Amino acid sequence: MDYFFAPGRNHLFVPGPVNIPEPVIRAMNRNNEDFRSPAIPALTRTLLEDVKKIFKTTSGTPFMIPTTGTGAWESALTNTLSPGDRIVSFLIGQFSLLWIDQQQRLNFNVDVIESDWGEGAKLDILASKLAADSAHTIKAICIVHNETATGVTNNLVAVRRILDDYRHPALFLVDGVSSICALDFRMDEWGIDVALTGSQKALSLPTGMGIVCASPKAFEASKTAKSVRVFFDWGDYLKTYKTGTFWPYTPSIHLLYGLRAVLDLIFEEGLDNVIGRHRRLGKATRLAVEAWGLKNCTQREEWFSDTVTAIVVPPYIDSAEIVSRAWKRYNLSLGLGLNKVAGKVFRIGHLGYLNELQLLGCLAGVEMVLKDVGYPVKLGSGVAAASAYLQNNTPMIPSRI
């Protein structure tokens, strides 16, 4: 039974959890299985190989953990660091704030570099901290690639360059929860030591799997890292990798079949095409926002996110009212403003299994809600700007040419 049933499709435009592709839903529609039979290890072997492709790594080791993004954070930290270790972490919005809170609660010595919400990481401050750290007291740099609360994408290439410029050995830990599989992400090329994501974001699966990928350097660090870890201990996984059983505890069989199906879809579309599709949808959304005369929460173009757009509303409007009304009247799910930007922004998530016409439906819905709450928008203005761009830039569907 559906609570709050509404006819037609829900337009799901929160920045995760996102739409699950029909073939993936079908692949997951099955009975449970014995995960100790030969079938599940055989399936797992293919998944471990193939998830590396979405992280763009050949040297990394992936762990598929029954958890969410938050657990993936904990796995990255506790396997590589010891209590008291100094780490540099960027606070730019709600999710980087939560990660920092976790870092502090795990007893790391967190050196926070804070930006205004809507701005990216202050990399000049990172550079000065590294320059002053000839003793190499900084053990890790933690950064959220794409801050989902504000729609800010940080420049990971620049972080790597700064680490290299100062020949600093700190580990480079990256939250790719709302970027991996949607934005350009290159674990090996960018020298990332631990990268992580969650199944319910660009992978378009149900919530419940955290994927963490560790570089050889992160592995070396895990041998001496003294943080207490039990459920998240990479060592327990590695033992099962050696025996070919792959699971130290019970995996979600359904998520494994779902992951297989979604990876097949991603590879069929082509990862670069998936990234290009996100670029298109992000740009079209921003054009609509501009046409509505509203501001993007993201302060500079270099930080614009192609997976989520946070839109600032005028002070006489409560953005929570927009989100509430969109759901109640138009069956459209938009993202709330969180914490510091609560009431001030609403978010359009444009990630995962999504296409151009779906986005236009969302933009039409946003226009109607804006009018409902008293914002003087011209109906069709954002849709016109977005569709003009999409009409010029949407490629033919390869399988239909």
Ligand SMILES: Cc1ncc(COP(=O)(O)O)c(C=O)c1O
């Ligand atoms: C960038 C980012 N990191 C981490 C998280 C936390 O993930 P989860 O809610 O799956 O624990 C989120 C959730 O939205 C996120 O957007």
